[in-house]
Amino acid sequence: MNILSSLGDWHSWLDLLIVPFFIQVAALIIGKIINTFINKKLQEHLEQHTLPYIFAHAVKDLPVAWCSGVGLYWTIHSIKVLNTTIIDLLSSLLYAVIIFSITRVLARTVSGMIALHIARAEDTTKATSLLSNIISFIIYSAGVIIILQYLGISVTPFLTALGVGGMAVALGLQDTLSNIFSGLHIILSKQLQVYDFVKLGNGYIGQVVDITWRFTKIQSPANNIIIVPNKEIASSTIINYNMPQQEIDISLTVGVSYDSDLDLVEKVSLEVARNVLLKVEGKVDFEPFVRFFEFADSSINFNINMKSNIFLNQYIIKHEVIKALTKRYREENINIPFPVRTIITAN
Known part of the structure; x- marks a missing residue:
């Protein structure tokens, strides 16, 4: 009798532990397979910045949780010795996991769709972390409210207390x-x-x-x-510097001596500026120009005005223009004078 009783206990433990264990392992393996399939699709077959890619990326890593949830559901109903309280607790946990995962997919999808719409828009609006965080917060909050209502927890008192305490919080977080x-x-x-x-x-x-x-x-x-x-x-x-157009003005002030041929100075300066723009940017969208503006103490001063489509290029353009201009001026015998002051003393 003891042997038969032991065998009966063994079968009970088998039904109680072994079957649920294999159910969970099988659910986990299926979830891993589905997740691997989604990752492979993302990397090889789906084009980025499309709706299918956004949805697949939103679902990424969640099949494991979903399959584990299904396994948990089967486990609950396969163990007949569980009382009603434990079953209700596990069912509520399963519902919360499902709602939270769906909320996560929805938040990722909406954020991705907004980013896709911004990328395709005709204007130059860019997505920011603030915008995506606000959208995610709203969606996750809705998911939490749904879970609380399912669990029988009324959110009305909570929202009322939140509204009353909001004024104090607003003062502290002004x-x-x-x-x-x-x-x-x-x-x-x-x-x-x-x-x-x-x-x-x-x-x-x-x-x-x-x-x-x-x-x-x-x-x-x-x-x-x-x-x-x-x-x-x-x-x-x-x-x-990106509005209304993406361009930056570059102005370089130069001074030449009073005996210089200003027409030659202008010609040489424009040639140098144009060659540097071609070298740095590969093209010249805006023709450089020279404007003389001052009879200084020892030089005639002028500005070489250029434009670039890239903000950081202004530094290398000035650098290259100064080097090339100094070399060409020496070749053309154009003098950049030192400051000179003539002092006349009475004899």
Whole structure:
């Protein structure tokens, strides 16, 4: 009898543990296979910046969780010794996992579709982390509310308490909220966007690399990151070198002696400027020009005016023009005088 009883207990443990274990292992393997298939499609077959790619990327890594959830559902109904309380708890957990995963897919898909729409738009709007974070927060909040309602937790008292306490929180986070709304104002007004080269009223110059919920990141020409609070950006005077067109004016001031042939000076200067633009940018979209503007103490001064489509090219263009101009002036016997002051003394 003891042997028969032991065999009966063994079969009970087999039904209780072994079967659910294999169900979960099988579900995990199926999830891994599906996830590998999606990754292969993303890398080899789906074209980036398309709706199928966005959806597949949103679903990436989630088949494992979904298959594990299905395995958990079968496990719950395969174990007959579980009481109602445990079954309800596991069912609620399964529902929460499913809703959260669907919410994650929806947040990723919507953010990807907005980024795709911005990329295809005719204007130069760029997606920022602030915009995607706000969209994700709204979608995840809706998912949490759905889960709480399913669990029988009323969200009305919570929302009421949140509204009452919101005033106190707003006072404590006044600067943070100011930066958030300033960031939204910057994005919606399009006064500056990601990848724009700007100069702020405080003298900072660089390329906007991101607009977050609290600050804007600007990369300086020296490759340093400048962190500027959004409220300072919104209230600052800004020069945007990408608006209305993506071009930068380059002006180089030069002085030649009074006995120089100004026609020759202008001709040589334009040739040098044009050759440098061809060398640096590969083409000349804007013809350089010379403007004489001053009879100085020891020289006639003029500006060589050029334009470039790339902000950072202005530094190398000036560098190359100064070298080439000095060489050509020496070949053409054009003198760049030293400052001279004549002093006449009484005998």
